[in-house]
Amino acid sequence: MHLSSAELIALEERYGAHNYHPLDVVLSRGEGVWVWDVEGQRYLDCLSAYSALNQGHNHPRIRQALIEQASRLTLTSRAFRNDQLGLFYQELCELTGYEMVLPMNTGAEAVETALKAARKWGYEVKGVPDGQAEIIACTGNFAGRTITIISFSSEPQYRAGFGPYTPGFKLIPYGDADALEAAITPNTVAFIVEPIQGEGGVIVPPAGYLHRVREICSRHNVLLIADEIQTGLGRTGRLFACDHENVRPDMITIGKALSGGFYPVSAVLSDREVLGVFRPGDHGSTFGGNPLAAAVGRAALRALIEEGMIENAALMGEYFLEQLAEINSPHVKEVRGKGLMIGVELKPEAGGARRFCEALQENGILAKETHRHIIRFAPPLIITREQIDWAMERIRPVLCMK
Numbered sequence: 001m002h003l004s005s006a007e008l009i010a011l012e013e014r015y016g017a018h019n020y021h022p023l024d025v026v027l028s029r030g031e032g033v034w035v036w037d038v039e040g041q042r043y044l045d046c047l048s049a050y051s052a053l054n055q056g057h058n059h060p061r062i063r064q065a066l067i068e069q070a071s072r073l074t075l076t077s078r079a080f081r082n083d084q085l086g087l088f089y090q091e092l093c094e095l096t097g098y099e100m101v102l103p104m105n106t107g108a109e110a111v112e113t114a115l116k117a118a119r120k121w122g123y124e125v126k127g128v129p130d131g132q133a134e135i136i137a138c139t140g141n142f143a144g145r146t147i148t149i150i151s152f153s154s155e156p157q158y159r160a161g162f163g164p165y166t167p168g169f170k171l172i173p174y175g176d177a178d179a180l181e182a183a184i185t186p187n188t189v190a191f192i193v194e195p196i197q198g199e200g201g202v203i204v205p206p207a208g209y210l211h212r213v214r215e216i217c218s219r220h221n222v223l224l225i226a227d228e229i230q231t232g233l234g235r236t237g238r239l240f241a242c243d244h245e246n247v248r249p250d251m252i253t254i255g256k257a258l259s260g261g262f263y264p265v266s267a268v269l270s271d272r273e274v275l276g277v278f279r280p281g282d283h284g285s286t287f288g289g290n291p292l293a294a295a296v297g298r299a300a301l302r303a304l305i306e307e308g309m310i311e312n313a314a315l316m317g318e319y320f321l322e323q324l325a326e327i328n329s330p331h332v333k334e335v336r337g338k339g340l341m342i343g344v345e346l347k348p349e350a351g352g353a354r355r356f357c358e359a360l361q362e363n364g365i366l367a368k369e370t371h372r373h374i375i376r377f378a379p380p381l382i383i384t385r386e387q388i389d390w391a392m393e394r395i396r397p398v399l400c401m402k
């Protein structure tokens, strides 16, 4: 039985909670940078599932690892050990230069884990009085949807109706290192920051910001947590976006592309001084660190590194950004980004980004608006110059339409 797009959309609308407003495109197949809808129409994916598909759809090596592991052993729980987890840890640590890993499933869980680690480190290592730990975050942040995480969101819609909120968070403006210094107290245990704000609208902070943030955190014995769930694993043309300023955070959260889009896999990376605060029973997850996730994660990292995707993101990102910036459209206010994480901000009078995304869809390009006026272009990191040229032939007229 083959249902049409319209019929499948009707089912979603009738039976599913309406917590998303997707484009009306029903996809049934993906390969590389391309996806196909149930009617066979092909599109270039310029969202990459919010950067979970850095390696492209259906990457053959990651798929093979998933199938092989799925036919052997999928889940042990952490009550027992498995033959994939230790290797996943080792490969992640050797790649990133951190001493320890704590595996989770979704990005939000990795962030929650990092916050818990920071608080416990604050009490046990820094000596903050029990129950007094403070964590600083930035306005415009996005770190997931749990109640604790929305407790430090500045986006009214993410919070409205979901209180009471978790205490212990303080907000400062993004990109303002002086504001960080001013907000720190003796009870501050951590500063959590995205090197580039993704959901906030592809906001690139001033050059030198992360460097100053690193210096301030070190001077005040405050943990620097970089949320690299979207910016990490090659998206901006370096393994981590912090690498652009040679900054080494005390903790990094990763997720999304850690599985190349096959499976939810996330992790916190840090050193023994911080992740060493967890003792058996302090924290956990039934699926976190399962052998299927570990095998998929290992293959996803290998694909990313061995196939030169990070270098390609740097080269193609520069080319794509240049091409987009050259469009002379009355609607465009600014084009910005790093690597293949690009935002095109439209002027308020352009009538919102949604209609442009719908027009792009009609022309074979899938992109999604963020924050009403911004179109995000973040294709898989394997995109070629020819594919960018193909996309530009379609993006140019759409961005210039009436």
Ligand SMILES: *Cc1c(COP(=O)(O)O)cnc(C)c1O
Pocket: 050, 105, 106, 107, 108, 109, 111, 142, 143, 144, 145, 194, 198, 199, 227, 228, 229, 230, 231, 255, 256
């Ligand atoms: C997507 C995202 C998250 C949350 O990840 P989920 O897997 O959706 O829970 C956290 N931080 C950043 C920066 C993200 O982009």
